[in-house]
Amino acid sequence: MLLRQSEVEKILIVEGTSDKRQVKKILNEDVEIICTNGTISLVRLDELVEELEDKDVYILVDADESGEKLRKQLKREMPNASHIYIDKMYRQVADAPLKHLSTMLLSAKIDVKVEYLE
Template sequence: MWEEEQTKVLIVEGTTDKRKVESILKEPLEIICTNGTLSISKLDELVDTLYDKEVYILVDADDAGEKLRGLFKREFPEAEHLYIDRMYKEVANAPRHHLASILLHANIDVDIDAY
């Protein structure tokens, strides 16, 4: 199955986002939920644990998501930022095929039968 230590990490805002992404993944990927907010100290802790991994940020296309994205851009500039179309506003509301396309463009393998 999947190896225990994943080298790719996706950061999302909530558990609904996490479940949506998990439903289309075909490769091992650790998904971390920020639950919408993240203190600077918690962010620093998180950054320390991710220094040797491929990190992707996928947050909502709203003010809270952009604020969180801004924090990651400052504190973890190596992370790759993935963007949903603004018309969907939230990752959880984005159609599976839209999310699959975004993930595929980031070289994250998805299950094409899942969408």
Template sequence: MIAHETEKVIIVEGLSDKRKIEEILNEDVTIICTNGTLSINRFDELLDMYNLDENDVYIFVDEDKSGLRLRKQLAKELPHAEHIYISKDYREVATTPYKILASLLVAKHFTVRPFYLQYN
């Protein structure tokens, strides 16, 4: 029997979040941009397209009203997903310092570009 290797998938809200995380990562990771909301139909499309029930899913959204609402929805639909939290002081993934984001990703076993662990 051949073991199926899972892929890592990060779910973010905005394109700026996606770009910043892509810049930090030093491995191939699928990053899904929700644009802040997810209809049932759109979620079902993403579920099938990215095999979210079988892959390692990480929810990395803002610490604001819309981000918390999205996190709650995703947690309900993807109970196996891991959550990555930023400080409420930064509120948004895109405005969180690179070094903080890199540290959060490393804590979840992502490979990041070492430069960003030192970058302020």
């Protein structure tokens, strides 16, 4: 889960690898995607806060109890992060339609492939 040293300015934090795969399909810009695997230790969270202090951080987690718990934890530690919410009816980022995800990412000013907006 270490970040590679690069010029990537946008960081997207998701819960799982299936979320990461789903989002990667629609991205049209270089965004570093970090998976928490549902939970994150305080040690790893502190490391992330330090590593990401000069980056644009976006948080996209599931619309369920564990996702909201993780969102609250990240919100406390990274108050400047932008939060992207999927519609509660989809519950899981990995299960949300690509068009819906594309619209949500675009509204957060993350460039997506046009074909997923149609």
